[in-house]
Amino acid sequence: MTIPAPKSARTFFLRPQDMIGIALLALLLLVVLPLALDNFRLQFVGKYLTYAFVALGLVLCWGYAGILSLGQGVFFGLGGYCMAMYLKLEASSPENTKIQSTPGIPDFMDWNQITSLPWFWEPFRSFGFTTLAVIVVPAIFAFIVGFAMFKRRVGGVYFAIITQALAAILTILIIGQQGYTGGINGITDLRSLHGWDIRTDSAKTILYFICVGLLLACILLAYFVKSSKLGRILVAMRDKEDRVRFSGYDVSSFKIFVFCLAASLSAIGGAMFTLQVGFMSPSFVGIVPSIEMVIYTAVGGRLSILGAIYGTLLVNWAKTSFSESFPELWLFGLGGLFIAVVLIFPNGIAGLWQSYVAPRLGPLFGGAPTRRAAPPSASPPASGPIAPAAAE
């Protein structure tokens, strides 16, 4: 299955080694893991993969464009809450809730003496609207934040701190508005999607495969963005923002774009989380999960799309194993891991792979892999033939 792509594929947005990488990941997620793991463990992987959407967004936003957001949990949460609102409304049919003083509204609203469905819940009766909202609501939110910050040239550490503050604000807001949001417990007891019970094992397996499918689609999208000129502009901006500006680009609009894209990707992950895990709560919105997601990306390699996916899987797998055996040590382990990444291998697992493993594997695939963190190589001069990828 790993036939090197024809040379004409050079004009395509994927290089041969990217295709091999994606194919291997697909093989692992679609065949190896479902065969090797029991249902219970597979559901764990499905949950981890929802964070991989966030990591993917961070690769584009932080790795390529150099915009560190410590508030990606906000977008994960917004996507998750949009989906949870839809599922909750479906679970709160008048028959299911006839013991409440106001039947037909979510249970937590009833407990909080709310007697009619708030206006902003109303559109979430529609699955079409919900699907759209999962992607669009976080993007609009990111646009507002990005517009306010990037047009004023707020960046770097200041931007990171502001995103962190947003994560804190949203958490407090959700917890404080218990009647509308379910408060600290979140939105729980979700049952069915369009009449399809999502709590059964078979449904969870199907949701796992949907999650993998969406992730692979998002990976392709990320590769497309990375290999377009926009991807190179992001790298250029990270390095010499002024030079990009004085080459005729409105730098802020590119930053807003990538921030919104990362937000939407995170939100898809959040929605898949809600579907697979069956609830959404503020504990996935706040500062701690947001920073953890940055660590997944850093460990995997913030410059590598696939690296970030593996990083997310590995860190979460380690988290689950450690938490089972030494729960009190896990946070130290995570902290230590982050320090190790910063000090010893700044480009994460992907960096280690590219500097040590790939050069030895290179000849096997007929083409030398790219140097560490090298962006797609430029085409040769117009007169020359189209060279194999990364012939440098």
Add this chain to the structure above:
Amino acid sequence: MNTQLITDTMNKDFVLAVEGLTVSFDGFKAVNDLSFYVDENEIRVIIGPNGAGKTTVLDLICGRTKATTGSIRFKERELTRMKEHEIVRAGVGRKFQNPSIYEDLTVFENLEISYPKGRTVVGALTFRRDTAVKERVQEIAETIFLADQLDQRAEYLSHGQKQWLEIGMLLIQDPELLMLDEPVAGMSVSERKKTAELLNTIIKNRSVIVIEHDMKFVEDIAHKVTVLHQGKILSEGSMAKVQADPKVIEVYLGH
């Protein structure tokens, strides 16, 4: 005399007209009531001691610094109210003092980003590396002596090559007004000679403002020299005239 000057200004189509330009940083006037005019196809060199405000003048023209008062008109458009990228799109290119290139990208990609197409988000996403782009990049790369380095990552270039690359990045934009801040600083003698040659080929059909300290170099290329001192014009005219000016000798050229 004064009216004469004003009518001259009105009648003539200057590419760049800077008038009454002042910028003050916390009360310190880095540029003070500065006026000068650049003709079509003119090469203007700005010289002056450190802190005279030379780089600030370029910053003001390209929009990096906002003027406190005064006006900068470029082809009848007021630059002081425009954003940086709009000024670039209007046809003003600027080279920074230290080579400002994208180290993580190849020479080809560096030039391609400066190619004046696909400058919006959608444009950049749908940008195709077509034959026109490749040919233009190749052409520029030959001009800046980097044709055999197109696939090289820019960080591996020598200092002089980085300077040339940045000049190439401006060239590919084909600006009508090109501003160069110390283009030969830090270069070896042979690189300097090659750069002078390069500048002589690229200044055709455009106006150029150069900041430079190297007097030999200035003599070679300047049509007209403006000497700045403490944010004001000390002297202006041909190189010979400026060199003979006692004020200039006193504050700048030395003895």
